[in-house]
Amino acid sequence: MAHKSLSLLCVFLAILLASALNEASPALKRGKIVGGWQPIENPKDPEVVAIANFAVTEHNKEAKTTFAFESVVKGETQVVAGTNYRLDIAVKDGSAADSKQYRALVWDKPWQKFRKLLSFEEIKG
Template sequence: MAPKSLHILLASLSILAVALPFSAASRGPLVGGWSPIADPNAPEIVEIAKFAVSEHNKQAQASLVFVSVVKGESQVVAGMNYRLQISAKDDGGADDAKTYSAVVYSKAAPRSLELTSFEPIKA
């Protein structure tokens, strides 16, 4: 009897080992993984990008002006991280817009935003 039970157990474990990855993939992004943002022009994303530029200006005593969100990714953590490529230009001149990489942490309740990083992207 023991060998038959062992075969059934091994067969069941094999089926689970094959089925679980497909089940997890159908649920959406895993916690901790970066996922592309489908619409970088969505109002919430633009609001976060404008916050990033404003906060960078305060911290660096800069005068950048937000132009647009080029693209972005989100990451589920204890809240949400947004990694955005932002087009911005210097307020004081006629320079062309440059692209910056910003990471903003968003906490749900109470809602708060925190600029984690803001760096120019070298062309």
């Protein structure tokens, strides 16, 4: 009898574990390491571009600048309580002919509709 109860418990725990893994965040499903920085494979991905646009818009609000988003040059993600995006972004500054690159750090928690710009700094050299 005890052996049968133990078997049922193991089956129940296996089902529970499988269910939890199935509900894991999309970042974990894509094979990202929790806590480690992983390169973004496609900087033109619409989600990445949206986060970069958000970073430029927020920086413009905070610093009272008029930067215009051009492109994501490269980026990385880090799974935390959400996802951190570290993006190198090309922007135009008003009528300047040349674009400049900035590194933005954005914390995103899409299930809470939360997104926050943590830093936005020019990349020199």
